[in-house]
Amino acid sequence: MSDNHLDRDTIAAVATPVGPAGIGIVRISGPIAHQIAKRVFKPKKPVEEFQSHRLYLGHLVDPSSEQMVDEVLLSFMKAPHSYTTEDVVEINSHSGYFLLSMILQMVLREGARLANPGEFTFRAFVNGRIDLTQAEAIMDLINSKSRIGLRLASQQIKGEFRSEIEGLREKIVEILAHIEVAIDFPEEEYADISSKEMAQRILKDVLEPIEATMAGHEKRRIWMDGIKTVIVGCVNVGKSSLLNRLLNKERAIVTPIPGTTRDVIECSIHIEGIPILLMDTAGFREVQGEAERIGIRLAKERMADADLSLIVLDQSRPLTQDDFDILTKADKSKSLILLNKIDLTPRVSQEDLDRVLAGMPLIRISALTGEGMDNLQRAIRDHVLAGHVDPVSSGLAPNLRHQQALTDASKYFRDAFHNINQGLPLEVIALDINSGLEALGDIIGETTNEDVIEKIFRDFCVGK
Numbered sequence: 001m002s003d004n005h006l007d008r009d010t011i012a013a014v015a016t017p018v019g020p021a022g023i024g025i026v027r028i029s030g031p032i033a034h035q036i037a038k039r040v041f042k043p044k045k046p047v048e049e050f051q052s053h054r055l056y057l058g059h060l061v062d063p064s065s066e067q068m069v070d071e072v073l074l075s076f077m078k079a080p081h082s083y084t085t086e087d088v089v090e091i092n093s094h095s096g097y098f099l100l101s102m103i104l105q106m107v108l109r110e111g112a113r114l115a116n117p118g119e120f121t122f123r124a125f126v127n128g129r130i131d132l133t134q135a136e137a138i139m140d141l142i143n144s145k146s147r148i149g150l151r152l153a154s155q156q157i158k159g160e161f162r163s164e165i166e167g168l169r170e171k172i173v174e175i176l177a178h179i180e181v182a183i184d185f186p187e188e189e190y191a192d193i194s195s196k197e198m199a200q201r202i203l204k205d206v207l208e209p210i211e212a213t214m215a216g217h218e219k220r221r222i223w224m225d226g227i228k229t230v231i232v233g234c235v236n237v238g239k240s241s242l243l244n245r246l247l248n249k250e251r252a253i254v255t256p257i258p259g260t261t262r263d264v265i266e267c268s269i270h271i272e273g274i275p276i277l278l279m280d281t282a283g284f285r286e287v288q289g290e291a292e293r294i295g296i297r298l299a300k301e302r303m304a305d306a307d308l309s310l311i312v313l314d315q316s317r318p319l320t321q322d323d324f325d326i327l328t329k330a331d332k333s334k335s336l337i338l339l340n341k342i343d344l345t346p347r348v349s350q351e352d353l354d355r356v357l358a359g360m361p362l363i364r365i366s367a368l369t370g371e372g373m374d375n376l377q378r379a380i381r382d383h384v385l386a387g388h389v390d391p392v393s394s395g396l397a398p399n400l401r402h403q404q405a406l407t408d409a410s411k412y413f414r415d416a417f418h419n420i421n422q423g424l425p426l427e428v429i430a431l432d433i434n435s436g437l438e439a440l441g442d443i444i445g446e447t448t449n450e451d452v453i454e455k456i457f458r459d460f461c462v463g464k
């Protein structure tokens with residue numbers, strides 16, 4: 001994909017999901033987009049030239065057979081005022097898999113090439129209309145899992161992250177200029193600013209803002225990626241009943257027979273606006289068979305990888321060794337303990353409870369009657385947001401790739417800061433600063449390795 005901007009061919013793809021729908025869109029971008037439109041589209045009212053950003057009603061007629069294909073609305077966005085900055089034509093037709101592929105085939109016969117996944121956005125990037133953070137934010141917007149996630153993505157699309165990084169880089173280039181003057185004219189003692197001031201500028205103008213930006217990563221994980229929450233416990237304690245209760249739907253099979261659930265059952269829900277990926281797992285016990293053994297292994301893996309574990313105990317029977325095992329193995333900082341079946345007579349001794357809880361809060365629920373669910377939802381929300389972020393989040397939210405680049409950059413600038421204070425040669429400091437500058441350039445796509453760029457766009461759908 002990386003060479004496409006050099007040959008500048010015209011690309012086309014279906015931009016809407018496959019299948020029956022209200023409308024479908026075929027998108028064309030490149031130098032002959034306009035020419036293709038003139039060949040296949042017969043407007044109701046004759047037009048000399050399509051005007052930019054206007055809609056035209058007419059018929060698609062296949063030039064090879066003279067057959068009318070559909071009645072459509074066609075729009076033309078003249079370069080550079082389009083998504084890709086090239087000439088773009090969009091055909092709004094009726095939808096349906098067969099119809100859309102017929103239209104696409106016709107457009108390809110007229111000289112367009114089938115677009116790769118994300119190639120329209122890739123062109124917007126290589127043509128300089130958007131940077132890499134904006135391209136990534138488009139994906140975030142499409143995949144957004146919460147209202148706040150949507151807001152964070154649209155801030156990034158507007159270019160807030162980009163201008164933050166560009167602003168930082170300008171400041172760094174300024175510092176670098178001072179250093180270079182001092183290297184060239186060593187006798188003038190750093191020319192215009194002292195080493196102390198230089199170190200101070202690196203700290204205040206560069207390091208501190210980078211570290212403030214990095215603090216937004218957690219926010220992204222919560223609002224955009226969602227919280228991985230796994231329900232674990234012994235067999236028959238009511239894990240699947242809890243999943244169904246939180247989901248308000250009979251998603252997992254519930255029976256009185258221990259060992260009902262084997263596979264991991266996943267679903268997405270919102271709890272007080274927070275996106276949650278909820279997983280129900282096989283109950284722990286002395287293994288009965290192959291499927292159950294695998295189920296328990298999967299449950300343990302999910303628990304290790306989760307952001308939050310809901311550990312369920314059944315209060316209608318005494319605690320067992322398996323209950324104790326789960327609780328002792330659990331990471332207490334990311335677990336909530338639920339005492340289920342509070343509608344039944346309690347058979348768990350207070351001593352046992354005190355022993356396993358060791359001061360951890362306990363939430364009493366009944367998955368059967370729904371009692372205690374409000375408390376549980378509040379506890380989940382408090383746990384997720386505890387100390388991390390305000391619930392009406394705004395500001396920058398770096399993804400994992402950005403976070404890695406920021407971590408690298410901050411390491412280089414911290415080195416530069418220490419090395420200046422240690423009185424190391426300015427050439428060494430210039431090297432640190434240049435490496436930091438490059439790490440920041442990776443974020444916006446200026447110095448990014450081609451494989452990384454290709455990987456980012458590979459995750460897009462065709463037509464985006």
Ligand SMILES: Nc1nc2c(ncn2[C@@H]2O[C@H](COP(=O)(O)OP(=O)(O)OP(=O)(O)O)[C@@H](O)[C@H]2O)c(=O)[nH]1
Pocket residue numbers: 233234235236237238239240241242253254255256257258259260261262281282283284340341342343344365366367368369
């Ligand atoms: N009375 C009462 N019964 C419950 C409650 N929650 C679950 N049960 C019952 O307990 C039994 C087991 O429930 P499940 O939800 O299948 O339990 P599980 O933990 O998923 O069990 P496994 O998949 O076998 O590990 C079923 O008969 C449920 O109806 C509750 O809060 N109160």
Ligand SMILES: [Mg+2]
Pocket residue numbers: 239240241252253254260261280281283
């Ligand atoms: Mg179950």
